[in-house]
Amino acid sequence: MALVGKAREAGIPLMKLIRLKGVPILEQLHLEERLLRTSSDNWCLINDGTNSPAIVMGLSGKLSELVEVRSVLQDQVPVIRRFSGGGTVIVDQGTIFVTLICNKEAVPDIQPFPPSIMSWSGQLYSEVFEGIGDFQLRENDYVFGDRKFGGNAQSIIKHRWVHHTSLLWDYEVKNMAYLKLPAKAPNYRLARGHNDFVCRMKEFLPRYEFVERTIKAIRSRFSLEPVADNIADIDVPSATHFAPSTRLLTDHDMREVCAASL
Template sequence: MLRLKVAYTSIEDPYLNLALDEVAVRRFLEPFLRIWMNSEAVVMGVSSSLSAEVNLSEVRREGVPLARRFSGGGTVFHDSGNLNYSIVVPRSLVGDWGPELLYGRLLTAVLKALMNLGAEPEVRNQTDVVVKGRKVSGNAGYFTSTSNLLHGTVLLSSNLDKMRRLLRIPPLNAKSTADPVKYRVGNLIDLVGRRVKMEEVRVALVSSFSELLGLRTEECELDEEVAEAKKLVSKYRDPSFIFRK
């Protein structure tokens, strides 16, 4: 019987987490969800302009790791107040999804999870989840010949002041057509009026993705995938990749 495989990883190395997402989308031929956190890091999209989106002098001054992921989207700040999710959906299950279907379908699970936590979320700019006019979740997608990946964030109690120091918000190359809510971030705990716990967010996300896909969940270990990611991680630590744009 097909199940939604679920993994909770304790890895906080931003480079290894990026490598693990790449391994997951290439290896998993069944639905897979990973819930994870990074230590402090600034993470750019594959095509992000460093000079336009990152305050590099401040990043270096504060000693925050700078990384670049393999998917698109803009630059984000991760810390211990930020929960991340990565979901892989095989094309054999859902067919040939493009970006509109990927975001349109899978983000309904994120909306449902946040609703179950007491929020009133909506999607703006196709990839942003907004509560009370504040962006609490940003998302990016990646496609292979066999699978689709959506990975994103939930800002629960992130250090927004530090985020604003490290990132250029809005970026210097901001699109004039983008809804400006993209650059107005907020923490979930400030928007729902109670101290939402990280574990509540984990449970809500797993439940909502399970319900969306109509699949029961099954926890799994990632020993082989982590071993493969460790072989790949040098790509993400390579300055020529990080500073490519």
């Protein structure tokens, strides 16, 4: 309580910090959506890896245009449609997830629109990667030079927004084959294939150092209060009325896409 009181006196917004390791991405996304829609607090959630590979699509992405559906069905790779916009990624134990959920008044210089949120986040990660590689925010991606290592998405509601990032500390080359080249791609991609377009963060800094640098950068903007390192310990409002829109696509969903393509 003393921390909360001091933060309020200083005019610094309070943010609750959740540090997780290996939590399934579907479970993480359900938690994020619940915190966005049922809590009035600011949150930072860091999940160091997810337990097994999964493909995560944006809210309006078209499965047939983004995913090699037959290969995914054959290999039983889960496909998730998340509650936010943005592109399609494949995530696994080599992916680090950082999510910021904020009340609009907590960062008053941000307009509640994706470009403004992206610009602010680019400044935050410029601090994280200060002195490391050639970090840039290019269009909606975090890159070293011209190679992407971080993808972003947002969801904005009346008084709150979420900005979540998946960062490739490492990745399996073979898993990239599950993703098609998107029709709408950033200009700097120049039609490069996945393995020529992305890079690994581990080539630039250790995993633990990235997490610590990220927490330090967020602490320079918020008063951080660690609250949990286990989902079961997170105290969120009772939400019997809450039904997450993030969902796991069924085999039936994907077979329908395959049938339509024939």
